[in-house]
Amino acid sequence: MAAANSIPPTWDIFCKVVDNFGDAGVCWRLANILHREHGLNVRLWIDDLPTLRALHPALDATVPLQQVDGITVCCWQGAAPLPGDAAVVVEAFGCGLPEGYVAAMAAKPRPPLWIVLEYLSAETWVDQHHGLSSPHPRLPLPRYFFFPGFTSATGGLLREADLLSRRAAFDAAAFWHEMDFADNAETVLTVSLFAYADAPVAELLAAMAQGAEPVLVAVPGPALLPAVQAFFGVTADDRGPWRRGALEARALPFLSQMRYDELLWACDLNFVRGEDSFVRAQWAARPLVWQAYRQDEGAHQRKLQAFLDRYCTGLAPSAAAALGGFWRCWNGDAAGLGAAWPALRAAQAEIGRHAERWTRDLAAHADMARQLVGFAANRVK
Secondary structure (H helix, E strand, O other), X not given: OOXXXXXXXXXXXXXXXXXXXXXXXXXXXXXHHHHHHHOOEEXXXXXXXXXXXXXXXXXXXXXXXXXXXXXXXXXXXXOOOOOOOEEEEEEEOOOOOOHHHHHHHHHOOOOOEEEXXXXXXXXXXXXXXXXXXXXOOOOOOEEEEEOOOOOOOOOOOOOOOOHHHHHHHOOHHHHHHHOOOOOOOOOOEEEEEOOOOOOOHHXXXXXXXXXXXXXXXXXXXXXXXHHHHHHHOOOXXXXXXXXXXOEEEEEEXXXXXXHHHHHHHHOOEEEEEOOHHHHHHHHOOOOEEEEOOOOHHHHHHHHHHHHHXXXXXXXXXXXXXXXXXXXXXXXXXXXXHHHHHHHHHHHHHHHHHHHHHHHHHHHOOOOHHHHHHHHHHOOOO
């Protein structure tokens, strides 16, 4: 979508951090791909610079306006953003745009294209709603709704052009050595554990500890450390490793996005949450367990089941039952984890082969950034 004078058009992306690192993670990945792979000028307006810095340490959380990897990062808090030369405006996850910004858009002779980037869902209605427009209630501005998804009728998933080749070249042994896990990570079941604070961590660890095979759990970042340390009965300053029965758990520092991808590639099973880590675990082509972001009236349970229905297509019925049963326990019925864990382990080889097929099928679709650029190109002349 390069302009005739070869100056790349500007895209503004607006992000409010609601789901901890998920919203910031998706928006940063999108901004990075749009800039690096499509040559666009990107301004990322975000209301929580410290969260973004945790994902990308090159950013300075105290500087309200800065260039990071070619992307202009702007602190939204207290600022009065204006569209300027923006050709496309992306409102991430229905966060809303500042009223003054919207008024300035409407006042321009050629208003920017307004795209509402929605949350990811496998529900069937997404295919019919992707790309639809809705007028602003007061101003002559259409908004277009862009839905990520798992079919060719949706906007696809974020994926860097070199992601799968980097994964293929990845050296897991070197990664574990760097993380000081080299003594046994190559010979036992390795699990990454990333979840919300309300996850039934104690029940999961108890099931692992009581099993017949050794399990090594890597816990990235501080979010779950209190629950893990409480399970092992250690104090907050005890950095492990911790052992009980067949289980060993170790803490990892908070990982940047690039390093977190590598953790997913290195592990045999990945527990993930929300949207960003959920998508990255699918690109890892490994068995995964997803904790959906809790929503009112059980909406997250519907999203969970919709994905299971789609993901388990082609999976052996016994393996699909084991996977679905464990996911439902992890997302609500924690009392069943003791029986669900060995059932999941028994099916893991089949689930692993299915995960590789699933990733290949996903990769056959155009990635989300490419589809966004094409979507905009058809509407910005």
